[in-house]
Amino acid sequence: MKKNKKNQLPFRINVIFFIIFLLFALIVLQLGVVQILKGEHAQHEINRTEKSFTEVPAPRGFMYDRYGRLLVRNEPVYSITYTPPKNVQFEDKLEVAKKLAPFIKKDINNVTEWDKKDYWLVQHRDEAYSRLSAEELQLENKDQYYKVMEKISEEDLSDLTDHDLEVIAILRELNQAPALTPHIIKNQNISETEYATIAEHLSELPGVGVSIDWNRKHIYEDTFTSFLGSTTSYDQGLPHDKLDYYLARHYSRNDRVGISGLEEQYEFVLRGQKKVVQNTTDKKGNLIDSEVIRVGSQGKSLVLTIDIELQQQVDTIL
DSSP states (O other): HHHHHHHHHHHHHHHHHHHHHHHHHHHHHHHIIIIIIHHHHHHHHHHHHEEEEEEOOOOOOEEEEETTTTTEEEEEEEEEEEEETTTTHHHHHHHHHHHTTTTTTOOTTTTTHHHHHHHHHHHHHHHHTTTOOTTGGGGHHHHHHHHHHOOOOOHTTTTOHHHHHHOOOOOOOHOOOTTTEEEEEEEOOOOOHHHHHHHHHHSSSTTEEEEEEEEEEETTTTTTTTHHBBBOTTTSSSOOGGHHHHHTTTTOTOOOOOOOOOHHHHHHHHHOEEEEEEEEEEEEOEEEEEEEEEOBBOOOOOOOSHHHHHHHHHHHHH
């Protein structure tokens, strides 16, 4: 019996070695399939990038009278912008808003009740979802979210401070920013101190930048202003009654356009040509490269037949 056991032992070891050999053979075969048959596809997935295009608005053209006197120009103003990366999370935007709030004063009049509830929900997520019934907890995530929002009361929102409301107002702007596209957070009443302070802390504010924007300026103030016309502000963007008209002509929703007088009549002359930037990102959404595809240019200017000094004298006589 002992002799038989000794003879069986090497046979079992051989079987084990044979199984191990088969496993290694399968691994080598699979590696060969990946490298030879699917290698190009696998490498393509590793190197896969996405290209997207960003359009940067250009300033409008000027207006002159018949003698070359400047009537309407672009007045430079300080501007604070936010350019989000691809796939940025809500929590990341909230962190930027909290860091930015001490540096700027933001109008809170546009903050809606829904904005407040969204902010309160982030701060009290566990408490908010604990209010759901057992039946409501079985709903899909989107439906749960709406149920939770319904259960946030005015009493809950009363705890929000003025600082919280400023954070919410900034966050509202950050949420409107398209990926890889500069979005103006504020371009009104920015002091030099405010501008310089933010510029000094840009390293702590990912995506935030400072630049020079413009507002339309009538040189002669009340003289001929209704004839020259006006434009929308950045916050107003495209007029609602002509939204489809402008979108069909490749305008963006926050583009400033003429809404009266010559500004509206000669919109397609005065508007500038936008700069187009091609952004290349990897499959994780990280920006790899940016390239200017088209250099933007200021809009064409108008030379009118009116004599502004004569018009001023007429206004004085009238």
